Amino acid sequence: MNQGTHPEGPLAEVLDDVAGAVGAEVTLLGRLPGGVNGGATRVQLAGSAAAVLKAVPRAHPNHLDETLRAQRVVEHMRRRGYPTPAWLGVGATATHVWQLMDFVDAAAASELTPSLVEQLMEIIELQAGQASEPYDHWSYAWRVATAQDPASTGLDLNETREQSRLRRSMARLPGYSSEVSDLVERLRLVCADAPPPRDAPDMVHADLATPSNILVRDGAVVAVVDVGNAGSGTRAIDLTNLVWYTFRDPLLDDVRRRLWTRILDLVGLDGAAVLTAAHVLHMLEIPVRDGRHDVVPGVVKRGHRALDELNALRWSRA
Structure with missing residues (x-):
């Protein structure tokens, strides 16, 4: 993408909408690295500093509302010192939803090192008690891990369409293979007696x-x-x-032990089992859905390893 070019089609409509929202001409500077889910583009606002534009196709009628929710979370957390860039605007065209944020002159991490994980643990502590939107990842994780029917839980549900789709997709995982079925059964058993969460106090x-x-x-x-x-x-x-990421590198084994300890301090053994099971199921669902069959055995192996470590911690705390 060349500086100063003005594209045609949907992206041109997005740029025109952004310009109208911020009251300044918007010039494309180039694609930024990363952006696995939606991509990010560096832009120049006339008379101002560079910014980052993310635009994704509208996925459903509530897509803009969900992006506005995220903007409110950003504003809330920035007031409390959370290091996330300010959002300069949010909007939508007939085909896309976009967000514009401050450009931060820094590089995306290529991998997480022990030092970076330690820093992230400190940043996560800034999330304590800062829940500001009724979009409960905690109750959702419990429903995923226990395979509870939302209609029978009695919980106040606020699922997105994507969450509902993922739950249905994960419910079909046992049919993929006997190895996946065995892991799913093990995950369900470890969460069988876990009670539903009573509150959701933190930002996630x-x-x-x-x-x-x-x-x-x-x-x-x-x-x-x-x-x-x-x-x-x-x-x-x-x-x-x-924790899931740290299994990728033996150099992260020590910091993983500290992560497990903090998790258990926060939510106890039942809560840790629920969160671990929900994450493993999500990590299984992605390659199964995408047909990346070569990835699945590694995820299954890592899932069993996570449960083995959690069980060892259970016995050590008994």
Whole structure:
């Protein structure tokens, strides 16, 4: 993408909508690395600094409302010192939903190191008690892990269409293979007696373990991005996502032990089992859905390893 070009089609409509919303001409500067889910483009606002534009096709009628929810989470958390860039605007065309945010001069992490995980654990503590939107990742994780029918839980549900779709997709996982079925059965058993969560007091990022969502300068985390799925729950959800990532590198074994300890302190053994099971099921659903059959055995192996470690912690605390 060349600087100064003005594309045609849907992207041109997005740029025109952004310009109208912010009251300034918008010039494309180029695609930024990362952006696995939607892509990010660096733009220049006339008379102002550079910014980052993310635009994705409208997925459903409530897509804009969900993006506005994320914007409110950003505004709330920034007032409390959370290191996520300010959002300058949100809007939608007939075909796309967009968000415009401050540009942060830092590089996306290529991988999570022990130092970065430690820094993220400190950042996650800023989420404590900061739930501001009724979008409960905690209750959702419990429904996923226990395979409870939402109609029978008696909980106040506020699921997105994507969450409902994922739950239905995960319910079909046992039919994929006997190995997957065995792991799913083990996950269900470990969560069988776990009670539903009583509250959701914390802000939850929900994708903090993806390295490209961590912006780093000189070895320090300076920003976390991609908060589009942020909501409420327990911050142990983000810690559990980090646990899953740490299995990729033996150098992260020590920091994983500290993660497990913090998770257990926050939600106890039943809660840790629920969050672990829900995350493993999500990690299984992705390659099964995408037909990446070569990836599935590795996910199954890592899922059993996570449960083995959790069981060892259960016995050590008994």
